[in-house]
Amino acid sequence: MTSDPITPGGHSVFHDTMADMTYPEIEHAARKGAVALWGLGVIEQHGPHLPLATDVYVPAAILRGARSMLAARGIESVIVPPFYWGVNHVTGGFAGSFVVRPAVMIELMTDVFLSLKKDGFTRLFCLSGHGDALHNRTLLDGVRQGSRAAGIEGRMVVKRAAIARLGFDPADPHLAIGDAVASAGGNHLDVHAGDWETSLVWAAFPEVVRDQVLPQLQPTNLVQADLLEWRKGGEHALRTTPLGYFGDPAGASRERGRELLQREAEAVAGAIASALGATAAA
Numbered sequence: 001m002t003s004d005p006i007t008p009g010g011h012s013v014f015h016d017t018m019a020d021m022t023y024p025e026i027e028h029a030a031r032k033g034a035v036a037l038w039g040l041g042v043i044e045q046h047g048p049h050l051p052l053a054t055d056v057y058v059p060a061a062i063l064r065g066a067r068s069m070l071a072a073r074g075i076e077s078v079i080v081p082p083f084y085w086g087v088n089h090v091t092g093g094f095a096g097s098f099v100v101r102p103a104v105m106i107e108l109m110t111d112v113f114l115s116l117k118k119d120g121f122t123r124l125f126c127l128s129g130h131g132d133a134l135h136n137r138t139l140l141d142g143v144r145q146g147s148r149a150a151g152i153e154g155r156m157v158v159k160r161a162a163i164a165r166l167g168f169d170p171a172d173p174h175l176a177i178g179d180a181v182a183s184a185g186g187n188h189l190d191v192h193a194g195d196w197e198t199s200l201v202w203a204a205f206p207e208v209v210r211d212q213v214l215p216q217l218q219p220t221n222l223v224q225a226d227l228l229e230w231r232k233g234g235e236h237a238l239r240t241t242p243l244g245y246f247g248d249p250a251g252a253s254r255e256r257g258r259e260l261l262q263r264e265a266e267a268v269a270g271a272i273a274s275a276l277g278a279t280a281a282a
């Protein structure tokens, strides 16, 4: 067992979130001016070795780390219970990938913003656990609508490197921009349920990784043209990645996963702290 906030042992995604707090504790946190942190993932196929909730588990671990790093900087925070009914366009053709309409996600997000405002929270940072472009654009639309409806200052934490692909404006006041964390190198792409993602889940939630099958999984050795085809979704994704993963899951390592989670958490905490600094200075 460890007391490390990122990998505390056990696999509850409620650990260290509002869901495990009592209502007087919530009132107290709001009175102290705590900011709210929210991971928004999806239930989606992640190959034969990772669970459907991978994109919920990863941001849960990153936000636990970010919360303790923010506390060390004197910034109080609470973690909102994870959102997992996100949008699957790319892998929607696989079993286990739930297909939710963007409008439903935006409306549900808005109600969560309104609930947080009712309880006295005024700032909310949202972190996506899922790479699908439509999910991320929907998330930012939800942040915009929720912020407007609730009178909350909402921001989506996003990596600088993802902004162009998603078509976001770097000057958008609803973004909190963080630095990229380098992942596995090489000519072949590691996009989905590969080395990077398997390492992260294995480090934080080892109980849910089918590590016995990892050595049998061959690397996909796919390149940029395959990625463009895969991103068309449906039959295209089924054909490009018949086993569901895009990358090299057998290359994963728990130790590297721990280091990567630490660096991801630092990047998120840094983006939030600088957004709060920008707010204070404005």
Ligand SMILES: [Zn+2]
Pocket (backbone or CB within 6 Å): 046, 054, 055, 129, 130, 131, 192, 193, 197
């Ligand atoms: Zn994923």
